[in-house]
Structure formats: structure tokens, C-alpha cells
Amino acid sequence: MLRVAQAEYMIEAFKLGEIETGQGLNQEMGLARPGDTRWGSHYRTVMHIMFLYPSIKKVLFRIEKESKGAEANGAQTMLTVFKSFEFVFLLHLMNEIFGYTNDLCNALQKREQDIVNAMDLLEFTKVELDVLRQDSGWQEFLTKVTSFCEKHNIKVVDMNGKYIPMQRSKQFYRGAINYHRFHADMFLGVIDRQVQELNNRFDEVNTELLRCMSSFNPSNSFAAFNVENLVKLAGFYPHDFEFEEMNQLRFQLHHYINDVRNDENFKNLRSLAELSMMLIKQGKVARYEIVYKLLKLVLVLPVATAGVERVFSIMNLIKNKRRSKMGQKYLNGCLVTLIEREFFMQAKNKDIIAHFQSIKDRKVIL
Known part of the structure; x- marks a missing residue:
């Protein structure tokens, strides 16, 4: 349904001249589930939701009209949230945060890490988040959100008006003003948490240690x-x-x-x-x-946990419910061949067979 809705939207946009045609443009997108250890996948998902916003809204509307029972009620609830200013605001905020931290995340998840480059990216990320936190960054960000809402017919809230919680009782945040809720609690709050997390992960001692290692x-x-x-x-x-x-x-x-x-x-x-x-x-x-x-x-010295997290993810594939009694030696052998598969792919089948044949005398030639 999403693919059909997106095709209809693209045809209409072509007629109105809102998008351009050309090689490599307007490629088909999906909504893949973000990975647990690949933080870049969260950024990709947020970008796709922003690009596919009108198509997703159309699909939810169709499900609400064509379905019955719990599915229709769920689609109605999702559509209400999806069309709210608060959802669009948070969607753009996540896009900004993931966008500024994406290069740093990718650098830290590489197998052969360039520590100098990673530490420079860390400092650049902090500076960019600090610039975003300023009044000029807030105004520019709010302009983007407002423009997106106007383009997709979403009601823009009055920043001086009272805040109405989305999908929650009005007793929550009683007397709160939209400006304080969106600017202080959400915008500044999320940026400050992100900066604090970077400072906790890379304090002065850790940063100095990594720079010396480089x-x-x-x-x-x-x-x-x-x-x-x-x-x-x-x-x-x-x-x-x-x-x-x-x-x-x-x-x-x-x-x-x-x-x-x-x-x-x-x-x-x-x-x-x-x-x-x-x-x-x-x-x-x-x-x-x-x-x-x-x-x-x-x-x-464990520079980052990305490699360790990948090993545990692979372990879940190897030692599953059907093979829960696997011994340690056999598990280690399976993990090594899968984790270092790039190396083992270079081995030829005839060499592997010859190696096993030479280990001991066998009744049958392998």
C-alpha cells in the first residue's frame, strides 16, 4: 500500500513540477526497522519517514476507512498522532540530532578506526550542537518545521498559547505554554541530553587517552x-x-x-x-x-563497543533456541568463521578438504 501511495504521490508531484526527474533521483524508499547496534539506521528511518510523509498519511487513512475493529482504531490513533504538530516537531528534531551525530557514529563503528578523525568529529559535533542550541538555531529549526506543516496542511500551534498534550490527559503539563514546552523541554532538553551523553562517554581522561593512542x-x-x-x-x-x-x-x-x-x-x-x-x-x-x-x-584496549555488540548479535544467530546446548568449543568455531567471514571467504574449498583429510586417516577420501 505504501509503494502504491508513493507512486501516486510522485505522479502528482511531477505534474505540479514540485520534483525533478533524472538518473538516480526519486528512488523507491521503504521503512526498514532500525537496527539495535547500527545507529545510522535510525537516521535513515527518520529521513525516509519525512520523505514518505504524505504517502504514509494516505496509507493510514485508507486502513482506517477500509478496516474494522482494532486495526481501524489503531490506524485512527496513529493518524491523529501523525498529523499533529508535536509529531512533526519531534520528527524534525530527531533528524537534526541524528544528522549532526551521524558521521561520528559511523566513524566509531568502523572496524579499523581512525582515532584522530573520530576525536575531531567528536569536537565538531559538540560545536554544531551548541550552535543549534542558540536562538538563531532555534529560529531556523522552527522555520523548517513550520514550512513542513504548511506544505502538508498541518495546523501550526501558537507558541504563546497553552500546551495541549498529545494523546494524554490535559492534567499533564497543566498551565504550560507551547513555547516553554517545545523550546525548553523538547528542543533544549534533547540537545542538552545528547551533549551530556557525549561528555559522559568521552570525558577528559578518555579523550586524552584516545588522542595519545592515535x-x-x-x-x-x-x-x-x-x-x-x-x-x-x-x-x-x-x-x-x-x-x-x-x-x-x-x-x-x-x-x-x-x-x-x-x-x-x-x-x-x-x-x-x-x-x-x-x-x-x-x-x-x-x-x-x-x-x-x-x-x-x-x-x-577496547576503543569502542561496536565490534563487541556485533559479536553478541552474531551469537544470537548462532546459538538460538534450537541450538541452545551447543558446546563452547563448537560455538567458538562457528563464531570465528562468521565474524571473520571476509578472511575465510578467501580460503578455497579444495584447501579446506585437503586440511581435514590430513588431520587423520579416514576410510573415505573427502
């Missing part, structure tokens, strides 16, 4: 390398470094960076994992033992 980044010929930051990073682990090692670390870092920058094998490294493997491969671990110890501490 000095190990081998990208662009170790452009982010900084001796002072790495010495400061070692200071976060006082129980792992002895007094002599802390004094020697600064000098060993100077030898290390001169060595790897002049070694062709370290030219095109992109991640800390690749750096550690190359140090082992070239036999430089014993030479820079203290530096390698610090690098190992950085590698085991």
Missing part, C-alpha cells in the same frame, strides 16, 4: 607520531612499566620512529594491527621491547 597510527608515514603523547600514554599504565622502562621509553621511541620511517616495509601500513604484525615479521620486537609493550596495551 600517535601510534602508522598511516601517512607515521604522520601522527608524537613522542610526548606516547610517553603520556605509558603514564596511564603505571603498573605495567618499571621506573627504568619509563626513563628509557623516550629514547627508544626516537630510535623506533627513525627506523620504521626509513624502512620500506612500513610504508603502506594503515592500522595498529598491521603495525604490530610487521614489527614481528621484521624481527624488531626485541629491539624495541618497551615500545612494543605499549603497542600491545593499545591493541587490547
